[in-house]
Amino acid sequence: MSNYVDFHGRPFHFIGIGGIGMSALAYVLAKRQIPVSGSDLRPSHITRKLESIGTNIFGRQEASNLEFFRSSESSNRVLLTSEEILATNSKSTLPQVVCSTAINANNLEYKAALELGCPILHRSDVLAALISDYYSIAVAGTHGKTTTSSMIGNMLLSAGLDPTIIVGGEVDAWEGNARLGQSKYLVAEADESDGSLVKHAPTIGIITNIELDHPDHYDTLEEVVKIFQKFADGCQTLIGCIDCDTVRERFKPTITYSLNPETNADYTATNIEYRADGSTALVWEKGKPLGVLKLRLLSRHNLSNALSAVAVGRALGLEFGAIAKGIASFEGARRRFEFRGEVSGITFIDDYAHHPSEIRATLAAARLQARPEQRVVAVFQPHRYSRTLTFLKEFAESFTHADLVVLTDIYSAGEPNLGQINGERLATEIAKLHPQVLYQPNLLLMSGFLQQTLRPGDLVLFLGAGNLNQVIPEIIHTLCEPAVATS
Numbered sequence: 431m432s433n434y435v436d437f438h439g440r441p442f443h444f445i446g447i448g449g450i451g452m453s454a455l456a457y458v459l460a461k462r463q464i465p466v467s468g469s470d471l472r473p474s475h476i477t478r479k480l481e482s483i484g485t486n487i488f489g490r491q492e493a494s495n496l497e498f499f500r501s502s503e504s505s506n507r508v509l510l511t512s513e514e515i516l517a518t519n520s521k522s523t524l525p526q527v528v529c530s531t532a533i534n535a536n537n538l539e540y541k542a543a544l545e546l547g548c549p550i551l552h553r554s555d556v557l558a559a560l561i562s563d564y565y566s567i568a569v570a571g572t573h574g575k576t577t578t579s580s581m582i583g584n585m586l587l588s589a590g591l592d593p594t595i596i597v598g599g600e601v602d603a604w605e606g607n608a609r610l611g612q613s614k615y616l617v618a619e620a621d622e623s624d625g626s627l628v629k630h631a632p633t634i635g636i637i638t639n640i641e642l643d644h645p646d647h648y649d650t651l652e653e654v655v656k657i658f659q660k661f662a663d664g665c666q667t668l669i670g671c672i673d674c675d676t677v678r679e680r681f682k683p684t685i686t687y688s689l690n691p692e693t694n695a696d697y698t699a700t701n702i703e704y705r706a707d708g709s710t711a712l713v714w715e716k717g718k719p720l721g722v723l724k725l726r727l728l729s730r731h732n733l734s735n736a737l738s739a740v741a742v743g744r745a746l747g748l749e750f751g752a753i754a755k756g757i758a759s760f761e762g763a764r765r766r767f768e769f770r771g772e773v774s775g776i777t778f779i780d781d782y783a784h785h786p787s788e789i790r791a792t793l794a795a796a797r798l799q800a801r802p803e804q805r806v807v808a809v810f811q812p813h814r815y816s817r818t819l820t821f822l823k824e825f826a827e828s829f830t831h832a833d834l835v836v837l838t839d840i841y842s843a844g845e846p847n848l849g850q851i852n853g854e855r856l857a858t859e860i861a862k863l864h865p866q867v868l869y870q871p872n873l874l875l876m877s878g879f880l881q882q883t884l885r886p887g888d889l890v891l892f893l894g895a896g897n898l899n900q901v902i903p904e905i906i907h908t909l910c911e912p913a914v915a916t917s
Contacts, residue, residue, distance in 0.1 A: 433629075435551060435559035437464065441525040442556075443548075444468035445491060445539050448477045451621065452530055454596045454608035455556050460485050461610035467525070469495050469539060479606060493542030496525070524548045528556055531624040532844060554626030557596065557618060561632050564594060564616035567742055568630050570661055571638030571671075572654075573788055575619045577727070578638055578735040580763045582742050583609075583617040585756030589748055593617050599763035599782070615746075620661070623647060628660040634745060635665030636738050637681065639674040643785050645820040646845060655680055669741045671734060685745065687737040689730065697741050699723070699733065706799045709733045713740055713750070720750040724758045728767060729795035767795060770902050773909045775886030778902055784813040784895040786824035792891065793831035800889050807884065808832035809876070811894035812840040812856055819851040826859040832891075834866045836883075838876045841896025877901040881908050 442459055444452050447468025453476045460466040460483050469488040470477055477487050488495045527543040530553045535541070543550060561568055569579040576599040583595040584603050593615040595601075596608050620630050623644045640658055642651045655676060662668050662681055670683030672693050677683070688695035689702070691714065699711035701722075708726040711733060712719060725736050736757050743753035762768065770778040783792040789810070796806050808829055812818040818825065818840055829835045837860070839853035857869040868883075870876040880901070884890060892899050 433551075433555050434549070435556055436526060436549075437462070437559065437563065439464060441465040441467065442528055443496065443525040443543075444528045445533050445537065445543075446470060446530055447480065447485070447487060448472065448474050449530055449532070450476075450598050450600075450607055451553055451557075452528065453477070453480060454598075454606075455528070455553065455560070456480055456485060457483070457606065457608040458560065458594060458596060458610050459556075465525075467495075476606075491537060491539045493538050495539055496527075496542050496546060496548070526551055528553055531626075552626060554621070554624075554629050557620075558626075558629040558631070560594075560596070560616060561618055561620075561630050564633075565614045566616040566618060566632040567634045567636070568618050568620040568632035568665075569636045569638070569738075570620040570622060570627055570630075570658065571636070572622070572641040572643045573785065573791075574638040574731060574735050575621070576763050576782075577732065577766050578636065578738055579617050579619040581735060581757060581760045582739045584760040585739050585743055585748075585753060586615055586617065586746075587611075588756030588759055589743070589752045591615050591746070597763065599765060601763050602761060622654065622657055622661075625657055627657050628664075630661060631664035632666070634667045634669060634742060635661060636669045636742070637662065637674075637677055637683070638671050638735065638738060640676040640680075641785070641787060642820075643817070646814060646816040651676070667745060669738055669745070671738065673734060685741050687734070687741050689734055689737070697737050697744075699737060702733065704729060704733075704798055709736075713737070715740075715744065721754060723754050725760065726758070727760070727762055728798055729791060731791045732795075765899065767792065770892075770899075771906050773906050774884075776884050776888045776890060776909065778906060779889065779891045780899045780902060781891055781893050782895055783893045785817070786821050786828040789825070789828040789893055790831070792893065793829065796889055796891055797831040801887075803887065805833045805885070805888045806831060807834045807836065807888050807890040809836045809838075809880065809890060809892045809898065811838050811892075811896045811898035812853055813895040814843050815840055815845050815847060815851055818853075818856055822851070822856065822859055825856060826863055829860055829864050829867075832864070834868070835860055835864055836868050836870065836876070836880065838870050838873060838898065841894065841898070843896065873898065873901050877904050880905055884909075 448470035467486040469491045527548045579597045586593040592611040592613040594611040596618040598619045668683045669685045670677045672678040672686045686695040687697040691698040698714045701712040765782040768780045783789045837857045861867040
């Protein structure tokens with residue numbers, strides 16, 4: 431794949447443009463008035479939003495899609511066929527074709543791009559080029575990337591710094607997963623899942639924590655650490671959470687933060703209160719009190735994320751008052767403890783948690799919010815066979831804060847099923863440590879089961895990175911319908 435990215439008007443074509451990471455890049459490029467097209471197998475509100483700003487979207491991934499791009503010599507922007515494209519012999523008219531790791535060599539659109547001689551870019555190449563194009567703040571870490579980057583973006587937006595933002599979740603404050611600002615600042619989420627983290631060289635880099643989370647790509651934690659070390663080497667300023675043992679022991683951040691004042695981190699917190707409606711803490715900077723920080727997000731991990739935002743704000747020269755205001759107004763990203771509705775006294779929460787550490791943290795937050803008599807119901811869809819098998823023991827131990835656990839089968843995310851693990855086996859392992867565990871093999875059965883099982887007062891969390899949350903509207907709709915009287 432090519433690593434050179436041209437932002438001077440040469441078209442971009444995204445294969446799989448509807449993905450959360452791909453669509454954010456496409457949005458920013460299109461808003462920069464660069465011609466953008468793409469394909470996706472499923473229409474969505476994300477693809478419709480891209481179409482509304484002039485992006486041409488194809489509903490199939492076919493070779494013929496590449497006929498769309500326009501010749502730079504054509505003043506009336508005539509569509510060319512692939513044969514005419516080759517006849518022009520003008521490489522400058524070929525689109526830059528962007529792929530994610532999910533696109534393989536057998537993809538027909540990808541093959542056609544190779545045959546035409548289009549520059550082929552990985553999604554991370556485009557993000558790396560944008561990071562280099564701005565005064566950039568890149569948030570890396572196994573957990574908390576989306577929340578932290580979104581919180582920082584909201585803080586800079588609130589402070590009037592007008593940032594460009596590219597994150598892995600949707601945020602109401604900018605109505606999506608990306609916005610184009612007019613300032614020099616860029617806030618981006620930097621993903622380590624496929625090793626592409628090493629391409630990024632931001633002005634400010636953040637590492638929230640490091641764990642093994644993607645056994646489909648990494649065999650050991652040491653491999654993950656090496657990827658983060660290369661990322662750290664490329665950062666002009668590195669901000670790190672030293673509450674994470676791996677960050678503390680293996681890295682030397684320029685700026686440190688911790689919820690434990692005894693660590694002597696640059697940014698710490700005392701007088702911490704975790705409440706059902708958020709958290710408060712007194713924030714300290716190098717041993718001196720900055721002021722009280724309030725945030726709407728729940729639990730310890732989000733207060734830690736907020737400390738990293740404080741560190742960024744101070745590195746940019748913001749007064750603490752402006753920082754605190756931006757953090758206090760942040761309502762969170764979608765699918766991060768997202769309230770989806772309340773019906774028949776049942777509260778529905780959607781959360782992206784798919785790693786044992788994330789599940790523990792999310793359920794701890796739910797328990798904090800729940801009333802004493804309220805039942806916490808964890809509905810979980812495991813994500814990837816490799817992750818479920820690798821962390822079988824850790825998953826079994828991660829549901830202690832739930833009163834009832836309901837599982838469905840594993841969302842493959844494109845992985846082949848080798849027959850080593852399934853959702854029922856995971857349910858059996860969890861049941862060894864938890865008194866109330868039930869299994870439903872598919873989403874249809876899960877939906878019907880929950881409609882019959884949930885009861886007024888329940889706080890229900892739908893956990894996972896797959897498509898489990900698709901059942902939430904159906905359940906809410908059914909529970910809203912009046913019961914039909916029978917004689």
